[in-house]
Structure formats: C-alpha cells, structure tokens
Amino acid sequence: MGNLIFNITKMKKLLLFAVVSLLLTAFGANAGVIVLEGNYQGKNLFVQNPFGSSGVGFCVMEVLVNDQVTTDEINSSAFEIDFKNFQLKLGDKIEVKIKHKDDCKPKVLNPEVLKPRSTYEVLSMKVEKDGTLKWSTKGETGKLPYVIEQFVYTTWKKVGEVEGSGSTDVNEYSFKIVPHSGKNQFRVKQVDYTNQPRLSKPIDYQSTSPTLDFMPKKVSNVIEFVQQANPKAAEETMFEIYDQYGNIVKKGFAKQVDVSNLQKGVYYIIYDGKSGEFVKK
Numbered sequence: 001m002g003n004l005i006f007n008i009t010k011m012k013k014l015l016l017f018a019v020v021s022l023l024l025t026a027f028g029a030n031a032g033v034i035v036l037e038g039n040y041q042g043k044n045l046f047v048q049n050p051f052g053s054s055g056v057g058f059c060v061m062e063v064l065v066n067d068q069v070t071t072d073e074i075n076s077s078a079f080e081i082d083f084k085n086f087q088l089k090l091g092d093k094i095e096v097k098i099k100h101k102d103d104c105k106p107k108v109l110n111p112e113v114l115k116p117r118s119t120y121e122v123l124s125m126k127v128e129k130d131g132t133l134k135w136s137t138k139g140e141t142g143k144l145p146y147v148i149e150q151f152v153y154t155t156w157k158k159v160g161e162v163e164g165s166g167s168t169d170v171n172e173y174s175f176k177i178v179p180h181s182g183k184n185q186f187r188v189k190q191v192d193y194t195n196q197p198r199l200s201k202p203i204d205y206q207s208t209s210p211t212l213d214f215m216p217k218k219v220s221n222v223i224e225f226v227q228q229a230n231p232k233a234a235e236e237t238m239f240e241i242y243d244q245y246g247n248i249v250k251k252g253f254a255k256q257v258d259v260s261n262l263q264k265g266v267y268y269i270i271y272d273g274k275s276g277e278f279v280k281k
Helices: 002-026
Strands: 031-039 044-049 060-065 077-080 093-101 119-127 130-136 145-152 155-163 172-177 183-191 196-201 201-208 213-217 222-227 237-242 246-254 257-258 263-271 274-280
Touching: 119 183, 119 201, 155 172, 183 213, 213 263, 246 257
Parallel strands: none
Antiparallel strands: 031 093, 044 077, 060 093, 119 130, 130 172, 145 155, 145 183, 183 196, 183 201, 213 222, 222 257, 237 246, 237 263, 263 274
16 A cells, blocks of 8 residues: 555656646747847848757747847748837847747847947037037947047047947037147047948147147156247147157156156157157167
C-alpha cells in the first residue's frame, strides 16, 4: 500500500513538472529578444527570419514597436517592420523588440535606419557683440551634437560642442566664443553614423581685440603674449606650440606659457590667429 501511494505521488510530481515545462515553453521561457532603439527616420526595418533548429516554424515569434504588437506577417523567411502603421513623426523615439526562439536568431538587415541622421537646416547664424555665437535651425530628426569650429591660421579647429535637440521645429542655440584679433570665421557641423560631416556655411566676425605679439623670441622659461601697440600689456589668447617635427607639445588659453621643460631647439607657435617661431635656449 505504501509503495502504491509513493508511486502515485511520484507520478503526480512528474506530471506537474511536465505541465510546468510546457507552460514555460509556451510563454517564452525558452525565447530570446533583440532590442533596437532609435528615432524614426521615415524608413522601415527588414528582418531575415530563419527556421528554428528543429526545422519546424520560423524563428521570430513576435515583434513589438513601442510595446505595441505589430500586424506585419512574420511567418516568412524575410519580412518588413512597417512603421507607417504606428502614426510616427520624423524624429519620434522608437523601441523595437523582436522575440525569437532560443535555438535560432533572426538578423536585422538595416538597423542603421533608426540611427539619427544629420538633417538640420540653418535659418540664421550670427555673433553678438558680447561674443556669443547664436544660430537657429529646423528639420532635425535625431539628437546629435553640434560641433563649433573656428578657423585658426590655416585650419578649422573645434572650440566647443552643444547638444542638438533633435526636433523638427525651430531650435535656438548659443555658444560663447573666444575670438582672436581681426577677422574671425566660425561654423557648426554635425556628424552622423555615415561619418560624413554636415557643415553650415561659415560666418565672419570682425573682432576689436588688440593685435597680439609674443616675447621673447629666444626664451629660457616663459613666453608672454602682449599687445603690439603696448608691449607692457599682456593679453590671454589661445595658443598651440609645435616642435620641429610637427608634434604639438603645448596648447591652451593664457597670458603666459611656461616652456622651461622644453628641450633646446626651434619651435613653432600659433596664437591670435597667426603663427610665429621661437628658439628655446
């Protein structure tokens, strides 16, 4: 009698385990999920959908867009996730979840369509009297930083960065610049996943700052930036110092530069929008 009860109890446990296993499988315990996040850029996703390892049924079980189940036909070797069904606007955030069997994995063929693209259009750009660069844009479809560049001597150099809003509406931005004496040029740019910069047209700005020089030309310890018209008046300026091989050895924004730790030799200096050279003794 005791053995009979033991066997019945054991059978009940095995049956319960089997039922639980079936339920877990049915509800996706043995499933994986691919999650993609980004912004709607007006294009759809395409998915390559293999069979499961058993050879019965396709890999993808369900697709959700912003937690809403899609109505796309997913029971095929390849299918399209159509975002037009969700009434999305350009730039809207998107989260895609592709639930699949654990023994296989679908492949999203064009995930880059959710990455932000640089699509801005500059409406206006100017430098205020207080040295603030201001610009307005429209048509942004994803959050990308604006890089502010200044033309210094012979090349464009990054002088700052402002986060873009990503809105298609009109956006206003500002950045405090540090102009050198005379004519200055500034521009902004964005770089998206294509690595191709989208550049604004440069704007000119005429600074009333005094023209600078540096001294001495043969130096042991400290170089000082001074007004050409008044060598006793030191002024701050952006500078870069290069050795004779073109390697940058010092850079910054200051009235003076300590060069005591440089080796003896000829050096080249870019400052106040121009270049010069000095000898380290």
